[in-house]
Amino acid sequence: xxxxxxxxxxxxxxxxxxxxxxxxxxxxxxxxxxxxxxxxxxxxxxxxxxxxxxxxxxxxxxxxxxxxxxxxxxxxxxxxxxxxxxxxxxxxxxxxxxxxxxxxxxxxxxxxxxxxxxxxxxxxxxxxxxxxxxxxxxxxxxxxxxxxxxxxxxxxxxxxxxxxxxxxxxxxxxxxxxxxxxxxxxxxxxxxxxxxxxxxxxxxxxxxxxxxxxxxxxxxxxxxxxxxxxxxxxxxxxxxxxxxxxxxxxxxxxxx
Amino acid sequence: xxxxxxxxxxxxxxxxxxxxxxxxxxxxxxxxxxxxxxxxxxxxxxxxxxxxxxxxxxxxxxxxxxxxxxxxxxxxxxxxxxxxxxxxxxxxxxxxxxxxxxxxxxxxxxxxxxxxxxxxxxxxxxxxxxxxxxxxxxxxxxxxxxxxxxxxxxxxxxxxxxxxxxxxxxxxxxxxxxxxxxxxxxxxxxxxxxxxxxxxxxxxxxxxxxxxxxxxxxxxxxxxxxxxxxxxxxxxxxxxxxxxxxxxxxxxxxxxxxxxxxxxxxxxxxx
Numbered sequence: 001x002x003x004x005x006x007x008x009x010x011x012x013x014x015x016x017x018x019x020x021x022x023x024x025x026x027x028x029x030x031x032x033x034x035x036x037x038x039x040x041x042x043x044x045x046x047x048x049x050x051x052x053x054x055x056x057x058x059x060x061x062x063x064x065x066x067x068x069x070x071x072x073x074x075x076x077x078x079x080x081x082x083x084x085x086x087x088x089x090x091x092x093x094x095x096x097x098x099x100x101x102x103x104x105x106x107x108x109x110x111x112x113x114x115x116x117x118x119x120x121x122x123x124x125x126x127x128x129x130x131x132x133x134x135x136x137x138x139x140x141x142x143x144x145x146x147x148x149x150x151x152x153x154x155x156x157x158x159x160x161x162x163x164x165x166x167x168x169x170x171x172x173x174x175x176x177x178x179x180x181x182x183x184x185x186x187x188x189x190x191x192x193x194x195x196x197x198x199x200x201x202x203x204x205x206x207x208x209x210x211x212x213x214x215x216x217x218x219x220x221x222x223x224x225x226x227x228x229x230x231x232x233x234x235x236x237x238x239x240x241x242x243x244x245x246x247x248x249x250x251x252x253x254x255x256x
Numbered sequence: 257x258x259x260x261x262x263x264x265x266x267x268x269x270x271x272x273x274x275x276x277x278x279x280x281x282x283x284x285x286x287x288x289x290x291x292x293x294x295x296x297x298x299x300x301x302x303x304x305x306x307x308x309x310x311x312x313x314x315x316x317x318x319x320x321x322x323x324x325x326x327x328x329x330x331x332x333x334x335x336x337x338x339x340x341x342x343x344x345x346x347x348x349x350x351x352x353x354x355x356x357x358x359x360x361x362x363x364x365x366x367x368x369x370x371x372x373x374x375x376x377x378x379x380x381x382x383x384x385x386x387x388x389x390x391x392x393x394x395x396x397x398x399x400x401x402x403x404x405x406x407x408x409x410x411x412x413x414x415x416x417x418x419x420x421x422x423x424x425x426x427x428x429x430x431x432x433x434x435x436x437x438x439x440x441x442x443x444x445x446x447x448x449x450x451x452x453x454x455x456x457x458x459x460x461x462x463x464x465x466x467x468x469x470x471x472x473x474x475x476x477x478x479x480x481x482x483x484x485x486x487x488x489x490x491x492x493x494x495x496x497x498x499x500x501x502x503x504x505x506x507x508x509x510x511x512x513x514x515x516x517x518x519x520x521x522x523x524x525x526x527x
Contacts, residue, residue, distance in 0.1 A: 029449075035292075046389065049294050050286055051288050088324075095320055124398075132382055140370070168324060173334060
């Protein structure tokens with residue numbers, strides 16, 4: 001045994017190594033199961049899947065692609081957070097700074113934005129595939145409900161991010177979108193029965209979103225916190241529930 | 257590295273791994289190991305999509321317009337593209353209905369879908385024959401209605417939210433005849449209360465007759481036995497949601513084809 005092999009053997013047989021890596025790379029059925037069940041990330045999978053479950057024709061890969069888009073937006077989003085200030089005076093300037101001065105700044109912003117759009121499309125296609133294969137049927141009814149909430153969260157994540165560049169496109173698009181809130185029955189000051197609830201322009205559903213009667217610096221901070229903390233946290237929690245249910249119920253497929 | 261695996265027997269899994277292995281050898285089981293089969297497929301997909309996103313992001317820049325100016329309103333002012341279907345519905349409905357009630361119906365409707373659909377067939381595989389109506393409804397609502405409205409909102413709506421064909425110039429001074437009338441007015445109701453009552457009767461009649469018609473059609477197509485198994489709660493929810501979806505299409509046709517604005521007009525809500 002050469003000196004290097006000796007060192008390697010000592011390392012991989014040390015209690016430290018073995019406390020972290022619980023198994024090797026043996027190609028045995030037992031080890032294949034351990035590869036998945038012993039790894040915290042792969043553990044979200046069942047250790048065995050039905051044969052058709054990995055066919056592109058069946059899954060369209062859309063659930064996985066949706067999750068990948070979420071991961072891309074998380075990674076690039078954290079990068080952007082280092083350079084972006086959610087303050088009306090600075091927000092737009094920081095976008096320009098990202099675009100012209102930061103190494104890979106524009107690339108990160110592009111990836112963040114396009115991945116967000118791709119995530120919306122991928123969620124829709126994923127839902128369409130799940131519908132077409134009847135995969136929401138028992139025992140997966142509840143996971144479909146979780147999935148619908150995740151669809152809403154995907155849209156809300158995209159929508160709250162829309163405001164952050166603080167350019168013409170973003171404030172007016174968000175103005176249009178949020179104007180719906182002031183038309184909410186009872187809760188919006190322009191909605192039906194508003195007079196019974198006693199709401200007004202600075203104290204209604206839209207004002208809650210805007211942090212005041214009009215879109216402004218408060219809205220920017222609110223949307224920033226919703227976009228970077230609140231919705232990502234809720235989405236992550238529900239993604240765990242979503243994946244855990246798939247792991248428990250198995251991938252859908254025709255009855256044997 | 258081959259002997260490393262044997263050196264780690266102390267993983268305690270309560271014999272679950274062994275049980276999985278035993279089960280896997282049972283008759284009629286077509287299961288394969290996640291590692292490497294599924295993990296490998298996922299990894300290849302991951303790399304391919306990541307590469308695509310990288311190239312796309314290198315080639316196409318995300319939009320950034322002039323700095324926000326609360327005093328300069330663009331015309332048209334559009335929501336993000338995925339909400340343009342809802343913004344398009346604003347042409348046909350009041351904001352409380354297009355922006356709050358209908359989106360709520362869409363979300364709730366999607367959520368209750370697995371509890372309404374009791375058809376045991378078509379679980380886990382592609383098929384059309386066993387679930388014709390379910391698929392047609394979902395396809396009509398999702399692809400035709402939702403996607404078409406987004407396309408219209410994105411490409412065919414210009415200044416003043418007026419309709420512009422792709423070959424037309426976006427003329428902000430386009431003259432559009434405002435010839436819309438309310439349905440009660442069209443039927444000769446000039447009195448405030450009477451026209452509200454007429455509108456209420458039309459809307460209420462639509463839902464009552466529609467539910468009755470759906471009941472009759474389903475019993476005819478699937479038999480009374482199916483209807484009993486389905487139950488009144490499921491049928492009521494399904495027909496209410498379905499009739500709302502069809503109502504959007506009816507409003508769309510009435511407005512675009514016959515210049516009819518509201519069907520029911522009251523001081524509080526208009527439908």
